[in-house]
Amino acid sequence: MIRAEHEMHKRRLSRNVGVGLALCAFGALIFGLTIAKVSETGPVEGFDHVSRPAMTATE
Amino acid sequence: MxxxxxxxxxxxxxxxxxxxxxxxxxxxxxxxxxxxxxxxxxxxxxxxxxxxxxxxxxxxxxxxxxxxxxxxxxxxxxxxxxxxxxxxxxxxxxxxxxxxxxxxxxxxxxxxxxxxxxxxxxxxxxxxxxxxxxxxxxxxxxxxxxxxxxxxxxxxxxxxxxxxxxxxVSVESILMFALIFMWTPPHFWALALFMKSDYKDAGVPMLTVTHGRRVTRTHILAYTVLLVPVAMWLAFTSIGGPMTLVAALVLNALFLKGAWDIWNRDESAAEADAYLTERKFFKLSLAYLFLHFGALLVDATWRAFA
Known part of the structure; x- marks a missing residue:
């Protein structure tokens, strides 16, 4: 087992942690956008594929 | 190993x-x-x-x-x-x-x-x-x-x-574009005057290298003069307002003065005070852009509450 801590390991760690955080931030961004977009959309009818008389055109 | x-x-x-x-x-x-x-x-x-x-x-x-x-x-x-x-x-x-x-x-x-x-x-x-x-x-x-x-x-x-x-796209957005576009040459050439970077060794044709410092000074003044009407016009569009107008008047007066001073002196004068005028002009150019856009924001806030 290698225990020696080299400067190289520090750089590698900072890179791994940085990329990890960037990925988490990207996930959070997608989540936030989803909330923002869905809450801007008005009430949605028919999303469950059940027919509703109100949605059917009446002649 | x-x-x-x-x-x-x-x-x-x-x-x-x-x-x-x-x-x-x-x-x-x-x-x-x-x-x-x-x-x-x-x-x-x-x-x-x-x-x-x-x-x-x-x-x-x-x-x-x-x-x-x-x-x-x-x-x-x-x-x-x-x-x-x-x-x-x-x-x-x-x-x-x-x-x-x-x-x-x-x-x-x-x-x-x-x-x-x-x-x-x-x-x-x-x-x-x-x-x-x-x-x-x-x-x-x-x-x-x-x-x-x-x-x-x-x-x-x-x-x-x-x-x-x-x-x-609209007139307003094109004018915001034009403001930065016309601002860039004086901003950069002022930097090129006092940074004396090694563009020559790198083979990058900067104006200071190809046409000399005298021409660069003239160019700074010319582009600054062209910048003024853009900045003033922006103040009179739908996104402008009193704050933008005041900012445009003050900042452009200062900027023109700075460009005039740069044009008015030669290299020996600049060497004597270690390019003080050029350095000041460069700092002013950063404030110019920042405050101009800040003023647009202030006017937009006023409109939102009015």
Whole structure:
């Protein structure tokens, strides 16, 4: 087992942690956008594929 | 064994080296102008969507910075000011900079399109193309007017912010573009006068090298004079207002005075006080742009509460 801590390991760690955080931030961004977009959309009818008389055109 | 270790260390980048590829200092100006363009536009975005739009514009600008560092590694290595950048110093490989630049370009354009609209996304894509290909690959090594035309890429962000809200272009957004576009040459040439960078060794045709310092001084004054009507016009559009008008009057008077002083002296006078006038003008140019866009924001806030 290698225990020696080299400067190289520090750089590698900072890179791994940085990329990890960037990925988490990207996930959070997608989540936030989803909330923002869905809450801007008005009430949605028919999303469950059940027919509703109100949605059917009446002649 | 020792050789192998040495090579590994040289190419082992820390996360900070990747961040440096995105030119964070240039990014701060992009973020600010894009944000103002987005906030003064008629209509409103969901705050989180607006945040995403500014983030995408910033990352897109950063991506073009990475592409610039990939292409210009040979020039950067020659010049003292840029020799410490991640690629010429060997901490990041050129191919890595290219990969990061391309990947982030794709992400930022697609995300901006999905979050707002595809016109804003196309404008961002064009901006990245303009900086990385038109400026970096074609103009920079070819003509002393490189920064004049290349300045367009730095001028697009407020237009993209505007487009993210409205989905189009208007007089106001074009004038915000024109303000940065006309501001870039005096700003950069003032820097070129006192930085005395080693552009000559790197083979970059800066105006100070190709046509001399006297011509550069004249150019600074000429572009400053052309900048004034753009700034004044902006104050009288729908996004202007009393604050913008006051800012335009004061800032342009100061800027013209500075450019006049630069034009009015020769190299021996400049050497005597270590380019004090040029340095002051450069600092003023930063304040000029920042305060101008700040004034637009103040007027927009007043309108919102009136």
């Amino acid at each position: 020792t050789d192998a270790t040495a090579i590994t260390i040289e190419h082992e980048a820390g996360f900070g080296d990747y961040v440096a590829l995105l030119k964070p200092r240039v990014m701060s100006l992009v973020v600010f102008t894009a944000l103002v363009g987005l906030l003064v536009a008629p209509g409103a975005l969901h705050p989180f969507v607006g945040f995403t739009a500014v983030l995408c514009i910033a990352v897109g600008a950063g991506a073009s910075g990475a592409l610039n560092m990939w292409w210009d590694a040979d020039i950067d290595a020659v010049m003292k000011r840029t020799a410490g950048r991640p690629v010429p110093s060997g901490r990041v490989e050129a191919g890595e900079a290219l990969a990061i630049g391309l990947a982030l370009s794709g992400f930022s354009v697609v995300m901006l399109g999905l979050a707002t609209n595809w016109f804003a996304a196309a404008l961002l894509a064009f901006t990245i193309f303009f900086y990385a290909v038109v400026y970096t690959m074609w103009l920079k090594r070819w003509t002393p007017q490189n920064i004049v035309i290349g300045g367009a890429s730095g001028a697009f962000p407020p237009m993209i912010g505007w487009a993210a809200v409205t989905g189009g």
